[in-house]
Amino acid sequence: MTRILLSDKLDNCVARWRKAGLTVIGPVKKETFSSYAVVEKAAEFDLGLVLPDRSIKGLFFPQTEPMLEYTIKKQAIDTKDFAPPSDKRIIFGARPCDASGLAIDDPLFGWDYKDEYWFQRRNETVIVSIACTRADDFCMCTSLKLAPDSTKGSDVLLRPLQNNKGWLVQELTDRGREAFSQIADLLQEGSEPAAPTVVVAEKFNLDACVAWLQNPANFDSSFWKEISMRCIGCASCTFLCPTCHCFDFQDEGDTYSGIRRKNWDSCSFALFTMHTSGHNPRATQSARWRQRIMHKFNYFPGKFSVNSCSGCGRCSRQCPVDMGITETLQAISTLKP
């Protein structure tokens, strides 16, 4: 016997969590665009999406965030830190690839300096993922050795019932158990079978790719220029990516008062590595695309023993010129290491 959450109880759950002071967030589609957004009622969820256009990342690492405010007076300088705002949240209906992305970034945000903004949000957020029963041509979690029902990064994993009337509940963490204890009476025991998770075909051989990337001789391969020739150098792939985490500090204001902000930044931009001298060590788009691939599948795993990709496929799905990690790694897997 397993516990089951029935779809028609979901609205009660949302109300219960909201009453308990949780901000409830989930996949929402508005006209032509979908993202994880705050809801008041379960009817606002769009749980049928393969995955939202925007990844979950921005809820933990916003595209722009104030860090400190300064005012220079005659005799003094006043500074004010922006503490990460406390906001207890539950994200219902996350995709396992998005949840995995957060777990992939945890060591990055904690290895030398513990990023309190990231970890406060991580600690205050319960992630309830739903295993995928649908995928599209761009999904590639299995190629990254993850799965449509991966539990990585989730506090609770729900598996859709075959009869489509609800989900089997698998609590994974204390945080998840606590959130679900608040709705315990809305759950029921049952033995209905779960719907099969979607079969996502493996698109490339990851080990072969990693071996090729780790060979220093391939750093200067002509492959990089060929594969990235049509890259237009926007940051659509990096900003939609659930694991890309680079940021920049910007001071806005003037000499006497202003605000320091932490903004998303992207290795796709020439400015990302531009030196004050005018020299740019990554002078070409191919060098920038190589960096993105090397970082995800060579440098990052070298440091944190995990690839910086959860296989959501957004980089390819939304690329203006139909490029992306899938095509690049597919091509690499055919090369000799």
Next chain:
Amino acid sequence: MTIQEQYKTRVRELLSSGTVKMVIGYKAGTTADRRRPLFIRTPEEADQLLLDSACIANLSGYLIAEGLLSDEKRVGIFLKPDGIRTINILAAEAQLNIEQIIVLGFDITGQEVTALQGETAGDFSALIESIKEGAPEALKNPLIDQLEQLNPKERFAYWQAEFSRCIKCYACRQACPMCYCRRCIVDCNQPQWVNTSSHTLGNFEWNIVRAFHLSGRCVGCGNCDRACPVNIPLRLINARMAQEVLGSFDHLAGMSDTQEPVLASFKKDDSETFIL
């Protein structure tokens, strides 16, 4: 022979005769409805060429990739009329030598692709100039009309909501063949002229700066609109500015490679007493 096969033959001829060093065209993409840019350097590579009604991207931005035309060799490129207008503007703005460009012209009506006869941009001048007549009609858009009905406050709210999704990925800029500045104003950080943060003010600053820089230059190819990963209807802004420029200055961008840039030129008999 289908148009696609005709053009494959033509591309092979252009390359094997040494007329061009490269042809920029389209090939199949990840899904059935997607097309990718294709760079053809040998006659054999032309086998991958695809030409159908899904080939809507304006490829002309690739022509001004650093160094591509600096050897003065010719490059072939598949262009619809909006693409031909684009290279006219790029030539008028001294970004490329139009003599170096061999145009493989085509047009799309519904699902149908037709070949356009000609080889250089100038060969299409009659067709291009005829676009101006129909422009007032072609630039019409029911959503623009709806927005015009709103008062400024409501219109501001509409764009504020649209721009709130902007993540400053600059896909609009990078996809746009008119955005060729070696260093974009937002990348100038000493001083930082435009807020790079994607908050309300920063998003407005960026999108309004871009709209003004494209006024009288945008051909409405839709590259920005399609590239936007958060689906901001950028095309509306540019089309509205094109209407304004057409009405005020009788100017439609890209009519010829010698057309004066409307917002970067003046006449002694201009009614204004100032230059912006």
